[in-house]
Amino acid sequence: MVKVLVTDHVDDYIINTLRNKGIHIDYMPGISKEDLLKVIPEYDVIIVRGRTKVTKDVIDRGTKLRVIARAGVGLDNIDVEYAKARGIEVINAPEGSTQSVAELTIGFMIMAARLIALQDRLVKGGDWPKGKYPGIELFGKTLGIIGFGRIGQRVAELAKALGMRIIAYDVVDIRNRASKLGVDVVDFETLIRNSDVISIHVSLTPSARHMIGDREFQMMKNGVIIINTSRGEVIDTRALLKALNDGKVAAAALDVLENEPPKEPWEVELVKHPRVIITPHIGAETKEAQRRIAEILVNKLLDQIAKLNQ
Ligand code: NAD
Numbered sequence: 001m002v003k004v005l006v007t008d009h010v011d012d013y014i015i016n017t018l019r020n021k022g023i024h025i026d027y028m029p030g031i032s033k034e035d036l037l038k039v040i041p042e043y044d045v046i047i048v049r050g051r052t053k054v055t056k057d058v059i060d061r062g063t064k065l066r067v068i069a070r071a072g073v074g075l076d077n078i079d080v081e082y083a084k085a086r087g088i089e090v091i092n093a094p095e096g097s098t099q100s101v102a103e104l105t106i107g108f109m110i111m112a113a114r115l116i117a118l119q120d121r122l123v124k125g126g127d128w129p130k131g132k133y134p135g136i137e138l139f140g141k142t143l144g145i146i147g148f149g150r151i152g153q154r155v156a157e158l159a160k161a162l163g164m165r166i167i168a169y170d171v172v173d174i175r176n177r178a179s180k181l182g183v184d185v186v187d188f189e190t191l192i193r194n195s196d197v198i199s200i201h202v203s204l205t206p207s208a209r210h211m212i213g214d215r216e217f218q219m220m221k222n223g224v225i226i227i228n229t230s231r232g233e234v235i236d237t238r239a240l241l242k243a244l245n246d247g248k249v250a251a252a253a254l255d256v257l258e259n260e261p262p263k264e265p266w267e268v269e270l271v272k273h274p275r276v277i278i279t280p281h282i283g284a285e286t287k288e289a290q291r292r293i294a295e296i297l298v299n300k301l302l303d304q305i306a307k308l309n310q
Helices: 012-020 033-042 056-061 080-085 094-114 116-124 150-160 175-180 188-194 214-219 237-245 265-272 287-309
Strands: 003-006 024-027 045-048 067-070 089-091 142-146 165-169 197-200 224-228 249-254 276-278
Touching: 003 012, 003 033, 012 024, 012 287, 033 056, 045 287, 056 080, 067 287, 080 089, 089 287, 094 116, 094 150, 094 197, 094 224, 094 249, 094 276, 094 287, 142 150, 142 188, 150 165, 165 188, 188 214, 214 237, 237 249, 237 265, 265 276
Parallel strands: 003 024, 003 045, 045 067, 067 089, 142 165, 142 197, 197 224, 224 249, 249 276
Antiparallel strands: none
């Protein structure tokens, strides 16, 4: 009989559906690494979110392990290459949170353009800063989307409704999808030089790590707005802090950081910066996204478990 271990908090739908199908599930959200190493040899399937690190040692101890399932998108917490080399399937539900992340991105853009979080904080602190922080409209501005995959494309569709001109850059050929959405495809430097708002939606490939640093900030328009809901490592945090302090960047809205929660002194300074809006990696944290992810994952898991039972 197939045994499934769940090591992070997941939507009840996953647990209930699999149990109703008679599948043996042990739900141990928050299990320590030490305990995980002790119990993993018993299981055929492990289900995780972002907390559990499925590293080489976990995979090596999981002698029966056949499937690693990530209830979510990013696979950065799983040693995918090593798992695949051991013949273990790695599954996730990347399409489940696209709309939620795209909506957060649009919210961030409007908040940053009008410094909504800063004005809110000042009023709550007893100030009435009317006239102190004039914002900008997004209408007619150029939005540069870096990484034109699922989320990048959905952001483009939504931003069209705000009357923005949209340019996009990706490492793969995106001309087809871009022309369908009325988006101009440009090279990286053209995007960096011409955007009023830059929104990053790349997957964390080696080429994406620190792709936005001092050199890129220097090339940007004065008063640019930076939005990052992808992965923190894409931006050199120190360079962003400098660009904010120099006035090059008017505002930044970030759902992700290089270290989550922030650890280095410059990261702590960045999140406290008055022109930075920061949320604790909540892109996929909506009821709808979690349910969609759960449904997609359960379907994929049932297929895999059926194969294991054959
Ligand atoms: P996707 O795979 O559909 O799209 C990513 C795109 O980035 C691809 O088209 C790829 O070719 C492109 N890309 C990769 N490296 C690049 C580079 N160096 N330069 C330009 N383009 C590059 O992924 P998605 O579902 O759209 O997700 C986008 C990002 O959002 C990922 O990093 C994902 O982990 C992140 N994400 C965050 C949250 C959150 O909670 N904030 C939730 C879901 C996804």
